[in-house]
Amino acid sequence: MHRPTQIVCVFLLLFLTTTLSFSQSKKQLELEERRQELRNEIKQINELLFKDKSKKKSQTTLIEDLNYKVSVRKNLIMVTNQQANLLTREINDNQNKITELRDELEVLKENYAKMIVTSYKSKSEQSRVMFLLSSTNFKQAYKRIQYLNQYANYQKEQGVAIKTKTTELQETNKALLKQKADKQKLIEENRIAQRELETELAQQQQLMAAINKNLNNYTAQIREKQREADKIDREIEKIIREAIAASNKKAGKSTATSTSFALTPEAKALAKDFVSNKGKLLWPVEKGVVKVRYGKQPHPVVKTVTIQSNGVRIATEKNADVRAIFNGEVMRIITSKNGNPTVLIQHGNYITAYSNMAKIYVKKGDKVSTKEVIGQVFTNPSNGETILNFSIFKETKTVNPAEWIYRM
Template sequence: MQRKLTYKIAFLIALFFCTSLSFSQSKKQQELEERRQELRREIQQINSLLTKNKSQQKSQLTLIEDLNYKVSVRRNLIKVTNQQANLLTREINDNQNKISELREELATLKDNYSKMIVTSYKSKSEQSRVMFLLSSSNFQQAYKRIKYINQYAEYQKEQGESIKAKTAELQVINTALLKQKADKQQLISENKVAQVELEKELKQHETLMAAINKDVSKYATQIKSRQAEASRIDREIERIIKEAIASSNAKSGTKSTSKSTAYAMTPEDKVLANSFVTSKGKLPWPVEKGIVKLRYGRQPSPIVKTIMIQSNGVRIATEKNAKVRAVFNGEVYRIIGSKNGNPSILIRHGNYFTAYSNLGKIYVKKGDKVTTKQEIGEVFTNPSNGQTMLSFSVFNNSKTENPASWIFKM
């Protein structure tokens, strides 16, 4: 009885494990699917932003930037989808091999079981069993024969249960295989559509670049002008942070020199800074919806490759009237005005600072305490081209850091 119960439990565990294994995607497959969905959402956001700004007369520079970004995301989508399809191919092959193995095992089990049933049938009569027992030479031999008869009967039942288990496992893997084949076909179909869209975008890109190449110097001047304005704002923010560091050292009584680089923190500042660091990689986006058009670091211009762009933060394209949100609890350290551009907000989080530039409206003032996701302003929308672009930076004291390391899924 105990043996039968143990076998049934083992059978149920094996069946559950098999079902879970067959119907759940592998960890790698799940990661690829999440990434694919992110890229699809990103393309939808790009299309949404481009559609909303369609009525605006965009410059060639803006158009090529938008298209460059869209092509890049589309290529990534095709790449990830191909990876998914290839992984599914390997999983399908594994399952097909597993099915072949199971069918062989099942055939062997059934063959052995049928032979055992025939043998059992030939000697199944009560008279045969009684004669088998009575022919024992002593009591001990008779006891062993009784035990053998019972074990043989139990073994028959186990073989029957084993056939049921293998049959169930085969059905589960067959079902999983059919789903995998359908998923693969869906991915192939989606990739064909994506490839057609990419070819259209590349043709548009070729046409735009041909127009730009006719007057490269004109566009190079525009790019350099943008870079100069961004660098000016970066220098101003850096200057203000260095002043804040010097001021904090003076207040704390710390000997301050021109080389002082660390903000002198109060116990409350240290708690806030530690909390900020703990949230690294989990901070919310500074706008509810947006796509990163320019990433952190030194990089060649996507239009004029010979021009290098230094980005101390990220530039996020968003929708008109988009609200700017504080990414963490802190204090508004400064509202930074600009003669040629739009204002910025600098928020301090202990010895960390976050900067939000190119704002059209400001909702806070210097000294205000802000909380995570609190609206602090509105992104400026350029009336000439309809672009709504937020520049966002993260500083550790006066040193810039990559915002993508701090913001969730940037």
């Protein structure tokens, strides 16, 4: 193989090794970030759903909370396993790297030793001055000076290379020891998580056995709750349609066929800001876990029943403040005989809905700013549950809040 080809191969190998190492480290950071998120979520679940044991929860609520906790715990175990497996690969890579570095260091030391011996012999046979004086002409003497300088520089480079390679070997050894310690820590944490999961699964089975005895009653309760949720959603859609018609009438446009808001320049700018913050909007409560997510899905307890969630159900702490997720104007406060109030806030052609409120601090027409407290979440006195139902509408159509709220 020609020398240029060898150099290209060496550089290519170095590039691939560095790229692989970088991608593994990046993946490890991503997994660690996700693992910490899941650990924090379990902590919040314990604080918000399992802390107050004095309140008697219904069996469906208990199993719902436990199912949620089990699913998060399973995800935590899975992510931790992925981390441990990735660390195993990184440990193997570093062990191979250490072997290669030791071999390279050995070759460097051997070459350096030979160079020193050769240099010593040449000095004993003939001095530098005599070597130069024996030149036949000035040009040859000049070339010999260059050669001697190059040889001396090469010796220095070899010495630096040995020092660099030794340092690299030491750092790789340190990294290897840390990786082994990290892996052992992950394994221990996963053992604890696995034991906790087994306990939760046993509780889950007991509760499900009791629920299956009265499955028809629970199914009827779930469908009744779905009807109540659908009724609120229809009421919100009706209010939004009326607001769309009013905005078009005010702008001198047809109200019969209008499905979109006739926005003022100010409202257009607000809508644009709202959209530009997609994925970065703050949570409507300071602390919370999403018990029911957006969309059509099997009920978390009775899997044979399908539910349609046009928003998210967020479990939070007692007396939790509800915050406007973005600048806007209070469109309407909805009150109903059987349910708790809902606050609608308009952000251009987007509307956010905050349902199951206990206290409301705003009124129709109020301008609100991001993070402004608009009320408090209702806490059910019979079971201690504090649930905020939260939705986002674009015109009359719902959108998935998880795509808009930061890390929901």
